[in-house]
Each structure stands twice: as C-alpha cells, then as structure tokens.
Amino acid sequence: MAKRNIVITGGAGFIGSHVVRLFVNKYPEYNIINLDKLTYAGNLANLKDIENKPNYKFVRMDICDFEAFHQLMQDEKIDGIIHLAAESHVDRSIKDPFTFARTNVMGTLALLQAAKLYWESLPEGYEGKRFYHISTDEVYGALAMNHPEGIEPPLKTVASSEGHKAYGDNFFYEDTKYTPHSPYSASKASSDHFVRAYHDTYGMPTIVTNCSNNYGPYQFPEKLIPLFINNIRNGKPLPVYGKGENVRDWLYVEDHARAIDMIFHEGKVAETYNIGGFNEWKNIDLIKVMIKTVDRILGNPEGHSLELITYVTDRLGHDARYAIDSTKLQKELGWEPSLQFEEGIEKTVRWYLDNQEWLDNITSGDYEKYYDEMYKDR
Ligand code: NAD
Ligand code: DAU
Numbered sequence: 001m002a003k004r005n006i007v008i009t010g011g012a013g014f015i016g017s018h019v020v021r022l023f024v025n026k027y028p029e030y031n032i033i034n035l036d037k038l039t040y041a042g043n044l045a046n047l048k049d050i051e052n053k054p055n056y057k058f059v060r061m062d063i064c065d066f067e068a069f070h071q072l073m074q075d076e077k078i079d080g081i082i083h084l085a086a087e088s089h090v091d092r093s094i095k096d097p098f099t100f101a102r103t104n105v106m107g108t109l110a111l112l113q114a115a116k117l118y119w120e121s122l123p124e125g126y127e128g129k130r131f132y133h134i135s136t137d138e139v140y141g142a143l144a145m146n147h148p149e150g151i152e153p154p155l156k157t158v159a160s161s162e163g164h165k166a167y168g169d170n171f172f173y174e175d176t177k178y179t180p181h182s183p184y185s186a187s188k189a190s191s192d193h194f195v196r197a198y199h200d201t202y203g204m205p206t207i208v209t210n211c212s213n214n215y216g217p218y219q220f221p222e223k224l225i226p227l228f229i230n231n232i233r234n235g236k237p238l239p240v241y242g243k244g245e246n247v248r249d250w251l252y253v254e255d256h257a258r259a260i261d262m263i264f265h266e267g268k269v270a271e272t273y274n275i276g277g278f279n280e281w282k283n284i285d286l287i288k289v290m291i292k293t294v295d296r297i298l299g300n301p302e303g304h305s306l307e308l309i310t311y312v313t314d315r316l317g318h319d320a321r322y323a324i325d326s327t328k329l330q331k332e333l334g335w336e337p338s339l340q341f342e343e344g345i346e347k348t349v350r351w352y353l354d355n356q357e358w359l360d361n362i363t364s365g366d367y368e369k370y371y372d373e374m375y376k377d378r
Contacts, residue, residue, distance in 0.1 A: 004079055005031045006032055006033065007035050008035070009081070012046060014214070015084055016034070017043075017218050019082060021049070022257045033057050033058075034057070062107070069110060070117060081115060083108065089222055090185075094183065105190045109191075119204070130269075132208075135211075137274070139185050143171070146170070147168055147169065151166055151169065154166070155325070157278050162340075166280055174272045178193075192210075196270075205270075206270060209273045212250065213248045215345070215348055216347075217355070225286075225290065230363065232290060233298070238287060238309050240312065241283070247320065248322055249280050249281075249323045252277075277326070297353060
C-alpha cells in the first residue's frame with residue numbers, strides 16, 4: 001500500500017471520529033491528520049483509543065482559515081482530503097443560519113481553493129489526488145409519503161429492519177433534483193455545487209457522497225437517537241416533533257465509514273454515490289423501539305417509559321420522508337451494510353447506557369443552557 005498524507009476534516013465529530021479510527025487502524029502506512037475546530041460538536045474523547053498511534057495527528061483549525069489550511073497542505077504534502085467538518089444540526093440552522101453558511105459553504109470553498117493552489121503547484125498536478133466531500137440526503141428535499149401505512153419495499157439490505165416497509169414508492173437517486181428546505185440542507189447543497197464546480201472548471205478530482213441518517217456511538221446528544229436514549233434513562237420528557245410520523249432512513253455509522261473508505265479508494269472521480277441501507281422508520285415507531293430496548297436493559301417493566309412521550313410543536317419546514325436508493329454503490333463498488341437495524345439499535349442503546357460519563361460531560365454546563373433556550377417554547 002502506497003504511503004499517503006490524508007486530512008480528515010471534522011474528525012472529532014460523530015461520523016468523522018469513526019472514519020478517523022477506521023483509517024488510522026486500517027492504514028498504518030498513511031499519515032492521518034484530523035483537522036477540527038472543536039466546536040460544541042467536536043470532542044477528542046471520541047478518539048481516546050487511537051490518539052497515541054504514530055500515524056495520527058490532531059490539528060485544531062477552522063476550515064474557513066484559508067491561509068492556515070493552504071500552509072498545512074504544503075507542510076504535510078497532503079494528497080487526499082476527506083471533508084466531513086460541518087455544522088450538522090437542522091434545528092440549530094433554523095435558529096442561526098449564518099453559522100451554517102459560513103462553515104458549510106465558505107469553509108468548503110476555502111478547502112477547495114487551498115487544495116487547488118497547492119496541487120496545481122506540483123509537477124504532477126492533480127494526479128493521485130482526491131477531494132472527497134461528505135454530504136447528506138437532505139439536499140434532495142423531502143419525499144412524498146404516498147404510502148403512509150407502508151408497502152413492501154422494492155429492495156432490502158442486511159440493514160433493513162425486520163418487517164421492513166417503505167412509506168412511498170419513490171426514493172432519492174443520484175440524479176434526483178436538489179430541493180433543500182432547511183438552512184442546513186441549503187448550505188450542504190451549496191457546498192456540493194462548489195465541489196462539483198471545482199471538478200468541472202479546474203479538473204480537480206472530486207467525489208461527493210450523499211448519505212442517509214446515521215446512528216451509533218459518539219453522536220452528539222442533540223440528535224434524536226442519543227437524546228432520547230439519554231432522556232429515557234433519566235426519566236425526562238421525549239419531545240416528539242409534530243405527530244412523530246416523519247420518516248428517516250437509518251444506517252449504522254460504521255457502515256457509513258466503511259463506504260467512505262471504499263469510495264475514497266475505489267470511487268470514480270466526478271461521481272456521486274448515495275449511501276443508505278433501505279431502512280425507513282417513522283420517528284414514533286423508532287422511539288417506541290428505543291423505549292422498549294432501554295426499559296428491557298434497565299430492568300423496567302415493559303411500557304414503563306412510554307409516558308415520557310411528549311408531542312411538541314413541529315420543526316419548521318420539517319421534511320416528511322427521506323429514503324435513499326444506494327443501488328449504484330452496491331452494484332458498482334460492492335458495498336453493503338454489515339449490521340441489521342435491530343442489532344445496531346441494541347448495540348447503540350447499550351453503548352450510551354455504558355458510557356454515561358461521556359454523555360454527562362457533554363450534557364453539563366453551557367450545553368444544558370443552550371438546550372433550555374432552544375426548547376423553551378416547546
Ligand atoms: P457533527 O456535528 O457530529 O461533527 C461535525 C464536526 O465538524 C465537529 O467535530 C466540529 O467540531 C467540526 N467543525 C464544525 N465546524 C468546523 C469548522 N468551521 N472548522 C473545522 N471543524 C469544524 O457532524 P456529523 O453528524 O458527524 O456529520 C459529519 C458530516 O456528515 C457533515 O458534513 C454532515 O453534513 C454529514 N452527514 C451527516 C449525517 C448524520 O446522520 N449525522 C448523515 C449524512 C451526512
Ligand atoms: O438525513 C441525514 C441527516 O440526518 C444529516 O444530514 C444531519 O446532519 C443529521 O442531523 C440528520 O438530520 P435529521 O434532522 O433527520 O436528524 P435529527 O436527529 O435531528 O432528527 C431525526 C428526526 O427526529 C427528525 O424527523 C426530527 C425528529 N426529532 C428530532 C429531535 C432532535 C424529534 O421528533 N424530536 C427531537 O427532539
């Protein structure tokens with residue numbers, strides 16, 4: 001395996017930490033640089049197990065700092081960028097869209113321009129280089145729930161839950177028109193366009209992937225699954241937006257990280273790949289599974305925590321349904337998820353229950369104040 005110098009941005013966050021761990025452990029001959037600003041969502045405790053490995057280095061940097069990143073590219077002779085750093089929470093984007101435009105759009109542009117200047121200055125130019133941008137299915141907008149009771153899905157994978165249903169006969173494909181609705185998804189859509197523009201205009205070897213909702217260890221507990229597991233454990237209300245009927249398509253985070261590894265190495269330049277496991281869930285059904293699982297593990301009687309369900313004002317512009325078709329990735333590169341949803345959710349619940357200290361460190365102090373403010377009118 002050739003030596004490579006790779007920057008992974010956002011490596012202290014949820015998905016980024018799984019990607020960093022995978023690359024550091026799997027490729028000892030690579031230099032892996034985790035570049036992260038350490039916003040509220042970045043946490044180096046996510047990487048305790050690999051922080052002393054000789055092929056790993058952490059650099060605290062804002063992706064919007066073009067000069068600093070350009071210097072890093074030169075100093076470290078970077079030949080690959082896997083870009084995950086972003087503001088990632090839809091609710092925050094509704095309160096504070098500017099931060100999302102700054103980081104997700106201008107930050108991505110700063111990385112692209114710095115990479116362009118450095119790579120174009122080399123005798124070999126773009127040969128052997130790669131700029132891989134991690135995006136989301138939310139850029140495609142929302143799918144109609146034209147089968148609200150669920151239908152037999154056209155496709156299944158090992159990730160599909162038992163008795164898996166699709167809530168529409170339509171999916172997000174790689175050529176689905178971009179129709180973002182939230183400031184978060186609008187900023188991600190914009191960054192995707194810039195990445196593709198750098199390929200089309202300058203010939204930069206770029207790849208974009210759009211993934212469905214991830215779940216698993218180390219997710220910041222503002223997102224549905226870790227927030228609700230923590231609240232069930234602590235007997236706190238579970239704020240279900242609207243009627244709880246919105247549908248999300250869930251993929252275990254390590255399966256996303258494996259797809260990123262495969263696509264970084266084998267994906268075709270200028271291509272887009274959708275990543276997802278054909279695993280649609282209505283929020284309320286998923287919440288009931290979490291309640292059942294936590295209650296069972298904690299030894300509570302079945303149904304004990306159902307009373308915590310609290311219907312609250314809906315998220316503004318709440319997208320009805322996401323469902324990814326990942327056939328292209330499965331057929332062209334042979335990727336498939338490894339974990340069935342029921343196993344994944346059990347593993348995830350156990351991880352959060354076993355890592356209460358990790359959760360407590362995050363949910364104390366300033367974050368708690370922020371959270372109170374965000375939900376004060378709900
Ligand atoms: P996260 O919020 O857990 O982590 C984001 C990381 O980026 C944090 O470590 C944070 O400190 C860092 N960061 C934020 N602003 C930065 C800046 N200006 N400079 C440097 N670092 C900065 O996010 P996540 O859920 O792990 O998502 C990672 C990426 O994957 C994002 O680009 C997101 O859009 C995309 N994505 C997420 C999901 C999901 O379900 N979580 C699904 C599909 C795609
Ligand atoms: O689809 C991929 C996207 O998934 C990523 O691009 C985003 O970064 C990631 O945050 C996630 O976005 P969602 O908005 O789907 O995730 P979230 O966990 O915030 O919410 C999941 C669903 O649960 C959504 O329909 C809103 C609902 N929800 C969420 C929270 C936090 C609630 O009902 N109550 C809550 O308290």
